[in-house]
Amino acid sequence: MLPAAGDAAASSVGFCSCFSVENGGSYDDYIDGSGNRGCMHCKRSDPSSSSSCYSCSSLWLDLAPxxxxxxxxxxxxxxxxxxxxxxxxxxxxxxxxxxxxxxxxxxxxxxxxxxxxxxxxxxxxxxxxxxxxxxxxxxxxxxxxxxxxxxxxxxxxxxxxxxxxxxxxxxxxxxxxxxxxxxQHTSLAIYILMRAAVLASRCGINSKRFGRICKPLTWKHGDLFLMCLSSSQILSAYILKQESLPPSYKSFLNKHGGKDAVILQGVKEIASCLPFSNLEAIEKFYKTMGVDIKLDPEMRVPCSIVHGNQGCLTHVVSFFIQAYKRALPVYLPVYLIPALIVHRKGLLERPYTILGKGLLGTTRSSLFLSVYCSSAWMWTCFLFRIFEKCNIPMVAMGTFPTGLSLAIEKKSRRMEISLYCLARAIESFCTCLADIGYLPQSKNLKRADVVIFSLSTAIIMHCYAQERExxxxxxxxxxxxxxxxxxxxxxxxxxxxx
Structure with missing residues (x-):
């Protein structure tokens, strides 16, 4: 509230005494006996007159052209x-x-x-x-x-x-x-839901009431754990059940996974303990690449299917070089477009600094993606060789440590990437559960993605307005x-x- 002198000055021009900060400065309609509109607090009409309350005058000004x-x-x-x-x-x-x-x-x-x-x-x-x-x-x-x-x-x-x-x-x-x-934008909706959950958890951490409950969420390397968890589901689905992944993301994995469909089919069959149905197709594929191999139908590990006559270590090195070339065009627009939109003014003043950071970010992120893809094959081959067998749990275990490659990215981007992958992992996992009957699909709610997205944006925008920190x-x-x-x-x- 204003000092006493300010109140006296307000009263001298006819503002009513009912005005206070507590009423929010809002204008509440009041119809008197003559049909005039006035203030709900002081019952005075004509908010533009000098005898009306200050809150009514404020709204009158707010409605001006x-x-x-x-x-x-x-x-x-x-x-x-x-x-x-x-x-x-x-x-x-x-x-x-x-x-x-x-x-x-x-x-x-x-x-x-x-x-x-x-x-x-x-x-x-x-x-x-x-x-x-x-x-x-x-x-x-x-x-x-x-x-x-x-x-x-x-x-x-x-x-x-x-x-x-x-x-x-x-x-x-x-x-x-x-x-x-x-x-359908289920992946996008789940991703926004994850972002809303992160913001809500930060609010809980800062809260005196919920601070102790949300304390485990402050774990320093939680982003790496989420990435490992997501990688186990996503990469297992990439090999064993691609139809559980969104079409655009499946196309992305097929490109950067670097393996033909016939190779993935062979790994899937040996991991699922199914008889081979396409060994000849795999041999023909390698023959088109100048590699002449003969695959054993009684093999216990699929290393010869994955990388032909190459050794496991040699394959990882050669695959990494090819993966890095594939990753560069992906991250170039990720850093270039924000530089042109967000830093457009600074780009004219200090172009070398901003472009240098963009180039460094592109190099670093491309390194992350190439290490991520190559380490997936490295860890699976490593486990297959140690245990001399290949099954579905082994595939899930081998793809779990792949998420550790996220440590290459700078800290500010790790949570963003891990949540992005977690959204797709959750969607894929739920699809797998629904296919085997453990998660019945709702027939009444056809656009669950819109509902999830709307609830998530409500939380995010509330935090934006009330919990900006x-x-x-x-x-x-x-x-x-x-x-x-x-x-x-x-x-x-x-x-x-x-």
Whole structure:
């Protein structure tokens, strides 16, 4: 509250004494006997008059055209920035994918025609996906800011501060449907849920009431453990049950796993104790690569299937070199696009510093991915050779320590990557359970991904508005850039000056 002198000054111009910070500076409708609208607290009408209470005068000013134009500008700006981020990220990744595809050369003319047709389809699909993701994030940002402003204007920013962002984030969540009404985004929804869980756990750690319960979540190397756990499920599914993985992620693993489908089928059959059905196909595959081998149908370990006549160590080294070449085009846009969008001003002032960090990050992340893929084959071969057998538990054990390669990444990115992989591991694990009948699928809830995403964004946006300290500074800066700095807890001039 203001000092006594300030209160006297307020009274001298006719502001009613009922105004206080506690009422939130909000305007509550009151209809008197003559049908006039007035203040719920002092029962006075005509909020623009000098005899009305200060909170009513404040709302009258908030509804002025200048204030409305500011709020409208915030909505339009947030929508435009959200669209630019969605289209920029999706379009950038699609652009590098298309450029890589266009570099491919086919030997025959018929193959080139098929490739040209496929490239046209890929370009059309990339444009559609870019627009869809731009509309998705643009609509999400615009809806959140609109709901935030409407609730704040009707109920007062201070009075609704505890739940306004929560509701706005929940209402903005269904904007995910703009990516395609029939397109499931279970992995994305689970990933956002993991991000919301991390923020909620940080709030619990900082809480006096829940601090002791959430203390185990402060484990220093928890990100590495989550990555190992995720790798065990993801890489086992890559070998044994690829249909449990999202199509885009399955394509990513098939590319960076570096093994043909016939090789994976052979490993799957020996691990599942099934009779071989494609040994001749594997031998033909190696023959096209200039390697002449004869596979034993009675083999106990699949090393000869995985790397032919190479030794295990020689295979790991050669595979690592090839994996690093495949990883570089993946991480180049990951570091280049943020440098162009987020650090666009600094790029003009200190280009060598920013580009140098981007190059270092690309090199480091490419090293992580190549070590991750090569170590998966290294650990499995190592266990197969030690125990002289191959089964499903052995595959899961061999792929578990692969997650330790995440230590190559800098600390600030480890949790991000581990949560990304954990989301896909959970989806794959649930799909496997559903296929064997342990997890019945719900027929009534067809878009569970939208529900999960909406609940998650509600938590995230609530933390953004009320628990800002749980965010890392770079994420907080991006959110502030898109949504605008959250409104102050009290919107009246008298409250601000106090």
């Amino acid at each position: 200048f204030k409305d134009s500011e709020k409208l500008r915030r909505v339009i700006t947030a929508s435009a920035k959200g669209f630019s981020i969605g289209a920029g990220l999706k379009g950038g990744l699609a652009l590098f994918s298309i450029l890589t595809r266009l570099r491919r050369r086919q030997s025959s003319a018929s193959s080139r025609k098929i490739e040209d047709f496929s490239n046209k389809e890929a370009i059309t699909m990339a444009i559609k996906e870019t627009i869809r993701y731009g509309l998705f994030l643009g609509t999400f940002a615009g809806t959140f800011v609109s709901v935030d402003e409407i609730i704040g204007a009707l109920g007062g920013h201070r009075r609704t501060a505890r739940w306004r962002a929560l509701l706005a984030g929940l209402i903005a969540g269904p904007s995910m449907l703009l990516t395609g009404p029939n397109t 749980v965010f890392r500074s770079k994420y907080l800066n991006v959110l502030d850039w898109v949504f605008g700095v959250p409104p102050p807890p009290c919107e009246t001039p008298r409250c601000k000056s106090s």
